[in-house]
Amino acid sequence: xxxxxxxxxxxxxxxxxxxxxxxxxxxxxxxxxxxxxxxxxxxxxxxxxxxxxxxxxxxxxxxxxxxxxxxxxxxxxxxxxxxxxxxxxxxxxxxx
Numbered sequence: 111x112x113x114x115x116x117x118x119x120x121x122x123x124x125x126x127x128x129x130x131x132x133x134x135x136x137x138x139x140x141x142x143x144x145x146x147x148x149x150x151x152x153x154x155x156x157x158x159x160x161x162x163x164x165x166x167x168x169x170x171x172x173x174x175x176x177x178x179x180x181x182x183x184x185x186x187x188x189x190x191x192x193x194x195x196x197x198x199x200x201x202x203x204x205x206x
Contacts, residue, residue, distance in 0.1 A: 140194075140197075143194075143198065144198060144201055144202070147198045147201075147202050148202050148205055151202050151206070155206075161199075162199070167195060170191070171187075171188060171191050171192075174187060174191060175187055175188075
């Protein structure tokens with residue numbers, strides 16, 4: 111099927127619209143999470159508490175793995191979560 115046909119296919123357009131809406135919601139949630147992480151970092155800095163809590167990160171990953179109903183695999187979830195944490199840490203460092 112050519113690109114021109116898929117661009118006008120109603121099913122493709124509907125699914126792409128849903129994906130775009132989800133992507134927008136994801137960005138909004140990531141920004142909300144980043145604001146909370148920055149708030150937590152400021153508090154921890156003010157109170158002499160270390161920013162990174164590896165035990166909490168591991169607990170959260172296990173929690174998410176139990177909550178995950180798929181089709182995202184356990185490995186995929188771990189990769190996504192670790193990438194998200196790394197991104198949060200990098201972004202919060204930029205703002206300080």
